[in-house]
Each structure stands twice: as structure tokens, then as C-alpha cells.
Amino acid sequence: MTASTGSFITSDGVRLQYDDTGGAGSPLLLLHGWGQTRAMFHGQRDLAEHRRVITVDFRGHGRSDKPEHGYRIARFAADLRDLSDHLSLNRFDVLGWSMGASVIWSYIDLFGTDRLRSIIIVDQPAAVAAVPWMSDAEQTSSGAILPIDGLVQLAHDIHSDRTGDITEAFVRGMFSGQPDPAVWAFVADEIRQTAGPQSATLLFDHGAQNWLDVLPRIDRPTLVIGCDGSHVPADSQRFLADRIPDAQVHIFGSDIAQSHFPFLENPAAFNNVVDQFLQRVGSRQLIRS
Structure with missing residues (x-):
């Protein structure tokens, strides 16, 4: 298994850092969530035994550049396209956790699914903000976890957060009960590497999106992963899977x-x-070919 760290310049001039591990097999891109980094996936190195695994720090996160522009999901989707161009990835599997799932949905909305072999969505609602024109049933089933005024207040608080304590408390609320001290210490340390005020801009843009219209247009094998103990309702992940063919x-x-x-x-x-899902995808493609 080979491993390397590299960087590339996006189409709008931002340097992003990535890790490229493994070699043979279909490439798997792992996309982290808001306020986190590619280091979140250090426990997924075993997946590189059978495939090429690529992780990237989004702009404003981790070791990537922290410019003052481009903190919106559509730009992150363009960055994903730039990364696939840089690495000459004409066909790849992609896993998006939390905000990373929204980046995938935006990518599909902008660029289609031609380069995607399969998609894995991890613990992300199709709509974060419960906007007034959604019915109560739509808000509940889609997994909307914040009222719109709550999203505005949270983004404002994070924008004004000079110590990082508010951001840390927000992420700490994503754990049920008392997390393993080592796990929490790692997550808290990674949070500190995120650009401050710009992260609030990104959080608001991320939270204001609604991807329900994208779901029926997904035409690639898809796995949705949820967790009973998450702050994201597990039923919202079942709702996603029901609406993706x-x-x-x-x-x-x-x-x-x-x-x-x-x-x-x-x-x-x-x-x-x-791994089992990706093996099934590979077997299905072998049968078709």
C-alpha cells in the first residue's frame, strides 16, 4: 500500500491538500464535514487495502488554504471537480459525511453523475433548515434539525466566536452522552484548524440548502448510512434512501x-x-460487462 500527500490549485486559485493512499481498484474519495478535516478518516485506511483512497481538506479547513472567498457548497462542488481533473479520475466512488454529502448533491446538480461509479451518504439531512414553506411533515421526514432563525443565530454566534468555544460546543452536541475522551480530543483539535468567520458563511450556506429535488435524479448505486445515536434523525436517512432510486x-x-x-x-x-457495498457495486459492474 502506497501513500502520498499532494496539493493542487483550484480553478479560482486556492491550494488544497489531499492524501492519496493505495493503488489498485476504483478510487474512493472521502469528503469530510463542516469544521472538520481529512484526518477524520484516519480510521478508514484499511479501505485502501483493496482500492485507492483519496481524502482532501476543503478550503478553509485543515491544511488547505484559507482564502476569504468561495465559502459556499457550489464552490466546494467545483473544487471536487477540480480535484478529479487534477488526478485524472474519470470514474470514482465518493463518500460524503455530513456537509460532504451536500457537496456530492451539489456536484450532481452542477456536473451530473458521469464520473461517479457509486455514492455513499453518511448522516446528512436533505434539508437542514426548517423553512416556513415546508409542512410539518416535510420538515420532520427530511430531517430538518434547525428552525431558520436558529440557523441565522448559530451562524452569527460562530461568526463572532473569537475563542472557538461556541464552535466546539456545537460540534460536541453531535455526540450522544459522553464520547470517548480520545475521540473527542481529536475532533476538538481538528475543529481549531478551520477558518473562523468564513466558516460561519459556509455553515449558513450549507444549512440553507434543500436537496430534495436532486435525490430522484441520482442514477448511481447509492448507500445511505445513519446512526441511531446521532443528532441527525435515523428516519431522515431512511427517507433519503426511499427517494433515491x-x-x-x-x-x-x-x-x-x-x-x-x-x-x-x-x-x-x-x-x-x-467495503461490502463497494464490493457489491464492483460485482454488479463485472456482471454487466
């Missing part, structure tokens, strides 16, 4: 993981679910 769903019980971070809490169980 032929999608599969896997919900981790609280005995396996109980947070928004199942890949950190139980990497072996998480990796097994992902």
Missing part, C-alpha cells in the same frame, strides 16, 4: 455507534459496511 440504507444501532461520527467511534464496523 434503488438506494440501500444502513442504520448503526446505538450498541455500535451513537453519534454523528460512526466512522470514528467504530471504524471496523463502518469500514465493513462500506
